[in-house]
Amino acid sequence: MTDSRAPVPAGFDPKQAHVTAQWRADAPLVCCRFEPKGRFVFCGLESAVVERFALADGKKVPFAGGHESWVFSLAFSHDGARTYTGGGDGRVTVWETASDAPRPVQKIEAHRGWVRAMSMSPDGAFLATGGNDRLVKIWHAATGSLARELKGHAGHVYSLEFSPDGKTLFSGDLMGVVNLWEVATGRLMGSLDAKALHTYEGGQQVDFGGVRGLAIAPDAKLIAAGGLHKASNPLGAVHEPLVLLFDGQSHKQTRTLLADAITGGVVWRLRFLADGSLMGACGGSNGGILLFWKTDADKDFHRFTLPNILRDMDLHPDGLRVATSHHDRHVRITRLGPKSA
Amino acid sequence: MKCTYSCNGAEHAMARRQFLAGIAASAGLGGLGVFTSPLAAEQLSSRRKRVVVFNMHGGLSQLESWDPKPGTETGGPFRSIETSVPGIRISELLPEVARQMHHLCLVRGVNTSEDDHGKGAYMMLTGRRQTPAADYPYLGAVCAKAMAPGDSPLPGHIVITPGGGGGRGADSAYLGPRYSSIALGNGKPPQNTTRPGQVTESIDSARNDFRKRVSDRFLSRRRTAVTEAYVYSYEQAAKLMSKRDAFDVSREPARDQDRYGKYDLARHCLLARRLLEQGATFVQVSHSNYDTHNENFNFHIEQLGEFDHAFATFVADLAERGMLDSTLIVVLSEFGRTPNINLYYGRDHWSRAWTVVMAGAKVQRGIAHGKTNAKGTEVVDGQVDHANLFHTYLQAVGVDSTDNFDVEGRDVPIADPASRLIKQVLS
Numbered sequence: 001m002t003d004s005r006a007p008v009p010a011g012f013d014p015k016q017a018h019v020t021a022q023w024r025a026d027a028p029l030v031c032c033r034f035e036p037k038g039r040f041v042f043c044g045l046e047s048a049v050v051e052r053f054a055l056a057d058g059k060k061v062p063f064a065g066g067h068e069s070w071v072f073s074l075a076f077s078h079d080g081a082r083t084y085t086g087g088g089d090g091r092v093t094v095w096e097t098a099s100d101a102p103r104p105v106q107k108i109e110a111h112r113g114w115v116r117a118m119s120m121s122p123d124g125a126f127l128a129t130g131g132n133d134r135l136v137k138i139w140h141a142a143t144g145s146l147a148r149e150l151k152g153h154a155g156h157v158y159s160l161e162f163s164p165d166g167k168t169l170f171s172g173d174l175m176g177v178v179n180l181w182e183v184a185t186g187r188l189m190g191s192l193d194a195k196a197l198h199t200y201e202g203g204q205q206v207d208f209g210g211v212r213g214l215a216i217a218p219d220a221k222l223i224a225a226g227g228l229h230k231a232s233n234p235l236g237a238v239h240e241p242l243v244l245l246f247d248g249q250s251h252k253q254t255r256t257l258l259a260d261a262i263t264g265g266v267v268w269r270l271r272f273l274a275d276g277s278l279m280g281a282c283g284g285s286n287g288g289i290l291l292f293w294k295t296d297a298d299k300d301f302h303r304f305t306l307p308n309i310l311r312d313m314d315l316h317p318d319g320l321r322v323a324t325s326h327h328d329r330h331v332r333i334t335r336l337g338p339k340s341a
Numbered sequence: 342m343k344c345t346y347s348c349n350g351a352e353h354a355m356a357r358r359q360f361l362a363g364i365a366a367s368a369g370l371g372g373l374g375v376f377t378s379p380l381a382a383e384q385l386s387s388r389r390k391r392v393v394v395f396n397m398h399g400g401l402s403q404l405e406s407w408d409p410k411p412g413t414e415t416g417g418p419f420r421s422i423e424t425s426v427p428g429i430r431i432s433e434l435l436p437e438v439a440r441q442m443h444h445l446c447l448v449r450g451v452n453t454s455e456d457d458h459g460k461g462a463y464m465m466l467t468g469r470r471q472t473p474a475a476d477y478p479y480l481g482a483v484c485a486k487a488m489a490p491g492d493s494p495l496p497g498h499i500v501i502t503p504g505g506g507g508g509r510g511a512d513s514a515y516l517g518p519r520y521s522s523i524a525l526g527n528g529k530p531p532q533n534t535t536r537p538g539q540v541t542e543s544i545d546s547a548r549n550d551f552r553k554r555v556s557d558r559f560l561s562r563r564r565t566a567v568t569e570a571y572v573y574s575y576e577q578a579a580k581l582m583s584k585r586d587a588f589d590v591s592r593e594p595a596r597d598q599d600r601y602g603k604y605d606l607a608r609h610c611l612l613a614r615r616l617l618e619q620g621a622t623f624v625q626v627s628h629s630n631y632d633t634h635n636e637n638f639n640f641h642i643e644q645l646g647e648f649d650h651a652f653a654t655f656v657a658d659l660a661e662r663g664m665l666d667s668t669l670i671v672v673l674s675e676f677g678r679t680p681n682i683n684l685y686y687g688r689d690h691w692s693r694a695w696t697v698v699m700a701g702a703k704v705q706r707g708i709a710h711g712k713t714n715a716k717g718t719e720v721v722d723g724q725v726d727h728a729n730l731f732h733t734y735l736q737a738v739g740v741d742s743t744d745n746f747d748v749e750g751r752d753v754p755i756a757d758p759a760s761r762l763i764k765q766v767l768s
Binding site: 264 | 420605639640687
């Protein structure tokens with residue numbers, strides 16, 4: 001497999017991360033994503049409306065009428081022309097990304113229960129969705145027609161990622177299982193054991209945790225699954241963040257990535273950075289933190305604390321900017337580099 | 342059972358009395374009379390009403406269940422759905438219950454003004470506010486005292502807990518231990534109700550005969566309330582041992598076990614049905630845990646996913662079997678949850694505007710009484726509290742809640758005399 005890693009952008013230095021912009025949404029934020037051309041950041045809120053912010057000037061445009069519930073997941077066509085929003089109403093709604101007066105282009109009744117995760121295949125042909133109905137579905141992105149329905153999860157599907165070559169779909173669930181699906185056939189090829197991310201708390205009688213974040217290294221040599229552990233009090237948010245690293249070929253766990261002294265922390269999303277390090281978005285009672293790990297060390301080498309608890313994160317196509325969604329109704333843009341660069 | 346809340350409420354630490362070396366200590370030392378009015382007692386004994394309480398431990402969110410506010414800033418991500426009663430909508434997390442709404446009565450204007458777990462639970466189960474000066478019996482003890490036939494082989498006050506062991510609760514106050522709850526930990530039969538393996542039936546019989554002869558000789562000379570309670574304890578123990586099968590839910594038809602489901606709450610609901618059919622007067626089913634300060638929505642999907650099917654099946658069964666007219670069903674918590682959604686997608690404690698559900702007996706079917714405002718923060722119509730509800734539960738099964746218990750010659754009001762029932766919800 002060739003190294004498909006993008007070059008490290010000029011000025012890249014996570015240790016000098018700083019917030020460059022913040023824009024206020026109309027409700028606490030749930031999720032955020034940059035569109036592929038890097039012009040906008042889209043935000044799902046604690047409302048049925050999605051809001052789009054222009055990176056150039058922070059101009060806010062509401063995307064209303066697509067859902068009857070909060071939007072938990074966002075995805076885009078390869079060319080950035082179409083935006084897909086996945087809601088708690090089980091629906092995927094398709095929009096024109098850059099429209100000045102956005103209206104739903106198409107509504108797909110995709111799942112029974114929340115559409116918690118979406119991922120676009122690298123060639124842009126397929127949109128994968130995962131839901132509370134424990135199903136993974138693969139859709140023809142151009143038409144919105146169902147290509148495959150994948151059964152095999154015992155819990156809600158929390159996270160989805162295509163492999164860089166687009167041949168494998170990874171899906172992580174509440175029970176700490178990451179399934180590997182052959183995209184061409186829908187065959188379940190195997191699974192990663194991420195059960196360390198799941199807790200059943202007998203006193204409170206609840207399942208908790210799960211694979212909240214998944215990331216595949218550009219060269220496919222590493223797979224990262226993130227979430228939480230040490231959940232001694234799930235209903236009271238007492239737990240700590242945890243990331244498991246797996247070998248891309250053997251699918252065996254090779255390392256456990258920790259971040260000390262973050263009680264109440266959970267890793268919501270993971271992204272591999274251009275220098276091969278791993279970035280995790282951690283929210284919890286300690287606030288909102290971006291954690292940075294070298295993949296050959298257990299402990300984070302740097303952490304950047306944001307002004308408010310965060311719930312999601314995305315990496316800009318430039319590899320330098322990071323969007324984070326926050327409870328205080330703000331989306332924040334952080335630059336992984338010095339202020340002067 | 343030790344119920345684990347996410348915050349450390351007093352309820353959490355409530356001690357359960359041991360079963361006192363077997364059933365023997367279940368003797369009632371409390372009042373030997375029941376009502377001040379003999380007529381009331383006579384009427385009740387001929388009616389055979391029953392009560393079943395679903396206790397949603399930790400504080401069920403009214404917004405994710407009985408009083409949804411979709412599309413508002415407090416409403417959360419769930420939609421409301423239509424029910425079998427036009428105009429009444431509940432959360433989409435309860436689709437099967439929605440189809441049974443024509444049997445149910447939603448009391449949506451509950452304001453108990455108490456956000457502490459232990460105090461809230463006490464209020465909801467005794468109808469009184471906890472004070473250092475007095476202790477009051479729980480609803481189950483009151484029902485056992487007021488409604489259970491004296492010759493019932495089953496305990497009058499049964500609590501099915503999600504886990505833990507058995508034992509007796511310290512929940513009968515001045516009514517005495519005879520009316521305290523017997524816990525069925527995770528739906529298992531009461532502790533110490535099997536004869537020890539090394540004691541044969543003939544040895545056991547001889548032992549009891551000897552005890553009875555000694556006891557009779559003693560009673561022929563000295564007969565007091567205490568000695569009678571002592572005798573009663575052995576009689577009830579013997580009955581309970583003979584009725585041990587009543588607690589064995591695996592004896593229910595396989596079809597029913599499949600219909601309810603293969604998870605704990607489902608088994609407990611089927612067990613509750615079995616116990617009611619076997620003549621139990623009061624059964625409480627506890628479901629844990631709703632104290633969702635963190636990730637309220639995920640946990641309500643999980644918990645109400647269990648509750649919806651099991652409870653709806655239970656209600657439908659009672660209706661189909663003609664038991665609903667004689668059985669009061671109550672779904673309660675210690676309080677509701679905050680309309681405000683916190684940093685962790687959680688909801689905290691909220692007692693100012695929440696919902697209790699009733700069904701069966703004299704309760705009107707298919708109604709919603711009371712109303713909260715658009716965001717669910719306050720009651721705007723039909724406000725009631727724990728004391729009103731307590732009166733209403735009892736009146737629904739024909740107990741005159743304004744009457745008194747005769748406790749060793751002293752009149753003790755059955756329910757808070759400063760309060761009254763909710764007339765609008767009874768037919």
